[in-house]
Amino acid sequence: SKVVTDVTCPFCGTLCDDLEITVSDDGKEIIDCQNACAIGSEKFLHVRKEGRVTRPRKRQPDGSYKEISYDEAIEYTAQMLAKAKKTLWYGWASTSCEAMAIGHKVAEKAGTIVDNCATVCHGSSLLAIQDVGVPSCTLGEVKNRADRIVFWGCNPAHAHPRHMSRYSIFPRGFFTTKGHKGRKIICVDCRYTDTAKCADEFIQVEQGYDYELLDAFRTVARGQPIPDVVGGVPKEKIISAVNTLKEGRFGVIFFGMGLTHTLGRNHNIDIAINLTRDLNDFTKFSIIAMRGHWNVTGSGQVLSWQYGFPYCVDLTRRTHARYNPGETSSVDLLRRKEVDACICIASDIGAHFPIEATRHMAQIPSVCIDPHINLTTEISDVHIPVALVGVEVEGCAYRMDNVPIACRKVVEPPEGMLTDEELLEKVYDRLCEIMGDA
Numbered sequence: 001s002k003v004v005t006d007v008t009c010p011f012c013g014t015l016c017d018d019l020e021i022t023v024s025d026d027g028k029e030i031i032d033c034q035n036a037c038a039i040g041s042e043k044f045l046h047v048r049k050e051g052r053v054t055r056p057r058k059r060q061p062d063g064s065y066k067e068i069s070y071d072e073a074i075e076y077t078a079q080m081l082a083k084a085k086k087t088l089w090y091g092w093a094s095t096s097c098e099a100m101a102i103g104h105k106v107a108e109k110a111g112t113i114v115d116n117c118a119t120v121c122h123g124s125s126l127l128a129i130q131d132v133g134v135p136s137c138t139l140g141e142v143k144n145r146a147d148r149i150v151f152w153g154c155n156p157a158h159a160h161p162r163h164m165s166r167y168s169i170f171p172r173g174f175f176t177t178k179g180h181k182g183r184k185i186i187c188v189d190c191r192y193t194d195t196a197k198c199a200d201e202f203i204q205v206e207q208g209y210d211y212e213l214l215d216a217f218r219t220v221a222r223g224q225p226i227p228d229v230v231g232g233v234p235k236e237k238i239i240s241a242v243n244t245l246k247e248g249r250f251g252v253i254f255f256g257m258g259l260t261h262t263l264g265r266n267h268n269i270d271i272a273i274n275l276t277r278d279l280n281d282f283t284k285f286s287i288i289a290m291r292g293h294w295n296v297t298g299s300g301q302v303l304s305w306q307y308g309f310p311y312c313v314d315l316t317r318r319t320h321a322r323y324n325p326g327e328t329s330s331v332d333l334l335r336r337k338e339v340d341a342c343i344c345i346a347s348d349i350g351a352h353f354p355i356e357a358t359r360h361m362a363q364i365p366s367v368c369i370d371p372h373i374n375l376t377t378e379i380s381d382v383h384i385p386v387a388l389v390g391v392e393v394e395g396c397a398y399r400m401d402n403v404p405i406a407c408r409k410v411v412e413p414p415e416g417m418l419t420d421e422e423l424l425e426k427v428y429d430r431l432c433e434i435m436g437d438a
């Protein structure tokens with residue numbers, strides 16, 4: 001066996017890049033996975049899980065699936081794209097930026113809508129950032145400089161298990177030689193999470209009152225009076241927390257879906273960013289979104305550099321891209337039954353979308369491109385399995401702090417299996433043949 005070092009984990013937005021993977025001499029089997037958390041190891045150790053689908057499958061009229069060739073699956077996808085009036089192409093979070101660029105070439109040719117998982121997670125953060133900008137930093141700066149950490153509406157102990165040990169709570173850095181002992185951790189949440197257990201101070205906000213509480217933090221930071229209780233939190237606790245933040249040398253606010261998906265949504269992020277700005281009058285402060293799926297940040301980056309918008313990109317006019325979340329967002333398009341074909345790539349509509357949206361996907365021609373069987377593959381007309389990016393194919397992905405990281409290939413994919421890039425290139429070629437110069 002041999003050990004592959006400096007491997008990047010392709011599971012969550014932390015993109016830990018210190019994994020050591022032991023593989024068999026023939027380069028086909030993964031024997032051991034060191035340094036990853038439980039969910040990261042699972043992704044590596046179960047690559048060759050029994051029952052893995054290695055060839056495309058087509059749904060039959062009786063609901064069963066029949067194996068088809070890659071050529072047949074490519075033909076179905078290209079014909080579907082050519083015939084549909086309006087196709088939704090959703091997902092992208094678990095594939096590489098290189099594959100995204102090729103997929104967008106196909107989407108431009110077919111005139112589809114391209115949307116990613118931000119539409120159901122940090123889309124509201126992107127809206128706020130477009131409105132007011134974002135004073136941010138890298139996770140490396142957090143590790144080396146930050147002595148004040150706020151977790152607001154996020155629970156990295158479960159969602160990003162090594163975030164706290166690599167960057168935010170425990171590690172010793174250049175200016176943070178005392179590690180955990182030199183940091184003050186504040187956790188704001190409506191429930192007592194496992195992350196809250198690691199915090200010096202837990203502030204329990206009443207569900208739906210994050211905006212009011214953030215507003216109170218700003219008011220206190222500016223030295224103005226606030227009511228006795230805000231969002232269920234006593235005034236004294238708010239004043240004490242704000243003083244803790246102001247007294248630090250370098251602070252960071254990490255926020256998650258507890259803030260983006262509660263009452264106020266993008267306005268919550270807007271005011272959290274403005275609180276960060278206010279705190280910069282006293283010390284250095286940054287704010288970072290806890291992006292969940294591995295390369296969801298990369299999808300926003302690739303879409304932005306190609307079309308100027310990070311999600312909900314409407315390419316149906318072909319001459320130019322349009323962007324209007326609420327109108328061009330996946331859930332809304334599916335719920336309003338506005339699309340007549342759907343492709344889900346490297347994500348899971350069935351697991352994440354409301355039932356009415358999922359139901360419409362099940363009723364229209366659809367393709368799911370994903371290495372594994374998931375809830376979406378089971379409602380799609382065609383399931384095309386592909387090699388696992390970051391395990392069986394190399395590629396670039398963006399960490400939650402917008403730092404691009406090269407991901408290594410560790411083992412060979414099953415024989416004859418296509419990668420996302422190979423598959424999408426073939427779909428593009430076939431689409432060009434069908435559509436000509438249209």
Ligand code: SF4
Nearest residue numbers: 009012016037040162
């Ligand atoms: Fe992988 Fe995230 Fe765990 Fe790091 S924290 S090993 S990136 S799942």
